[in-house]
Amino acid sequence: MPRLADPALPERRRGQILDAARNCFRERGFRETTIEEICAEARISPGMLYRYFGSKADIVAAIALDARASAESAFEQLNESEALLDALADLARTFLQAFSAEGDRALLPDIWAEAARDPVLAKALKARDAIAAAKLAGAISRAQRAGGVYPALTAEDAAEALLAGLEGLALRRALWTEEDMNAAVRRFRALALLVLKPKR
Amino acid sequence: MPRLADPALPERRRGQILDAARNCFRERGFRETTIEEICAEARISPGMLYRYFGSKADIVAAIALDARASAESAFEQLNESEALLDALADLARTFLQAFSAEGDRALLPDIWAEAARDPVLAKALKARDAIAAAKLAGAISRAQRAGGVYPALTAEDAAEALLAGLEGLALRRALWTEEDMNAAVRRFRALALLVLKPKR
DNA sequence: ACCTGAACACCGTTCAAGT
DNA sequence: ACCTGAACACCGTTCAAGT
Numbered sequence: 001m002p003r004l005a006d007p008a009l010p011e012r013r014r015g016q017i018l019d020a021a022r023n024c025f026r027e028r029g030f031r032e033t034t035i036e037e038i039c040a041e042a043r044i045s046p047g048m049l050y051r052y053f054g055s056k057a058d059i060v061a062a063i064a065l066d067a068r069a070s071a072e073s074a075f076e077q078l079n080e081s082e083a084l085l086d087a088l089a090d091l092a093r094t095f096l097q098a099f100s101a102e103g104d105r106a107l108l109p110d111i112w113a114e115a116a117r118d119p120v121l122a123k124a125l126k127a128r129d130a131i132a133a134a135k136l137a138g139a140i141s142r143a144q145r146a147g148g149v150y151p152a153l154t155a156e157d158a159a160e161a162l163l164a165g166l167e168g169l170a171l172r173r174a175l176w177t178e179e180d181m182n183a184a185v186r187r188f189r190a191l192a193l194l195v196l197k198p199k200r
Numbered sequence: 201m202p203r204l205a206d207p208a209l210p211e212r213r214r215g216q217i218l219d220a221a222r223n224c225f226r227e228r229g230f231r232e233t234t235i236e237e238i239c240a241e242a243r244i245s246p247g248m249l250y251r252y253f254g255s256k257a258d259i260v261a262a263i264a265l266d267a268r269a270s271a272e273s274a275f276e277q278l279n280e281s282e283a284l285l286d287a288l289a290d291l292a293r294t295f296l297q298a299f300s301a302e303g304d305r306a307l308l309p310d311i312w313a314e315a316a317r318d319p320v321l322a323k324a325l326k327a328r329d330a331i332a333a334a335k336l337a338g339a340i341s342r343a344q345r346a347g348g349v350y351p352a353l354t355a356e357d358a359a360e361a362l363l364a365g366l367e368g369l370a371l372r373r374a375l376w377t378e379e380d381m382n383a384a385v386r387r388f389r390a391l392a393l394l395v396l397k398p399k400r
Numbered sequence: 401a402c403c404t405g406a407a408c409a410c411c412g413t414t415c416a417a418g419t
Numbered sequence: 420a421c422c423t424g425a426a427c428a429c430c431g432t433t434c435a436a437g438t
Contacts, residue, residue: 115309163372246431
């Protein structure tokens with residue numbers, strides 16, 4: 001088998017294409033950007049692009065999974081923190097930032113629309129989500145044992161509810177541009193307070 | 201000015217087109233259905249369709265606003281009911297049904313993706329949302345005065361949080377097909393319980 | 401006044417040909 | 420082995436022509 005001229009080339013190319021795509025999507029959105037525009041930005045030909053991605057949808061899918069992966073680190077840190085609420089606020093900020101890289105507020109709805117029609121992407125996102133939900137549930141039950149969080153709560157259900165709330169807030173932020181990041185994070189914090197600390 | 205052959209025709213045509221579009225979207229989704237297919241289903245020509253709708257996006261926009269309007273009745277009934285939680289569960293069911301007419305689970309994400317790129321649709325949806333949020337907030341503060349709901353809650357914030365949660369749950373249901381309607385409604389009820397009745 | 405459908409423009413994708 | 424870009428297929432939209 002012939003050895004590759006440069007074994008790192010494929011990975012570099014992929015990154016190059018994804019960077020170009022992210023730039024274009026930010027400017028004009030997923031639907032409005034053209035394969036040709038991505039190619040121009042990445043300085044390659046269409047033929048080349050299709051060697052690395054099977055379709056335009058595959059490109060958003062890859063971006064979506066990248067963003068999820070980068071948001072995942074915030075879920076890791078949940079257990080390290082003493083103050084669960086502060087950690088949750090950080091998590092919300094990281095999540096919102098990962099999916100609105102440099103101000104593309106519509107990326108998340110694009111991803112969701114894509115996922116709703118593409119079972120492969122949906123499944124991949126769901127797998128990521130299950131991991132995140134488990135980590136969140138773990139942090140919640142840890143906090144329950146330590147006191148400070150209502151003990152009768154089912155940690156898994158609370159985690160699900162919080163994730164749904166976070167995604168709902170992200171959606172509203174995407175549609176209604178005025179709302180800035182900090183406001184969304186505050187809202188999430190308030191929601192988490194209501195859900196987790198029902199004793200007052 | 202010449203009088204119309206049939207003054208009701210335009211309205212009938214619009215309905216005819218929207219019905220056809222809903223049917224097609226349900227089968228194949230917004231992106232995958234063709235103007236030609238909608239025309240075939242509605243038994244008109246493309247030229248005719250474009251007399252009634254400026255673009256394909258305008259068709260989803262009209263469907264989205266119709267669905268919102270039909271969900272709005274559930275918000276009206278919030279104040280009539282004695283048991284706020286039951287009324288909220290009904291509301292969730294009506295909302296989810298309005299946006300998944302005959303099993304098109306991906307309609308809502310399509311609408312959101314469209315709205316995120318189309319300021320006109322976003323603004324129209326936001327106006328609807330403000331009405332719904334106000335009604336929900338009204339019902340919450342009414343329930344607060346009657347006891348049964350944590351009185352220190354800011355009704356507006358709680359309403360916002362519940363709407364975000366509802367949309368988040370709707371999204372998750374759209375992406376992960378397994379989850380059936382009743383499960384989603386139960387989840388929303390549980391969330392509302394946590395948010396509204398923090399005294400235990 | 402109402403309607404048709406062929407034609408146009410545009411864009412995702414492929415593939416024969418280059419180096 | 421890696422890459423190009425012209426060509427193809429498809430679909431949203433328009434408009435000259437019909438009744």
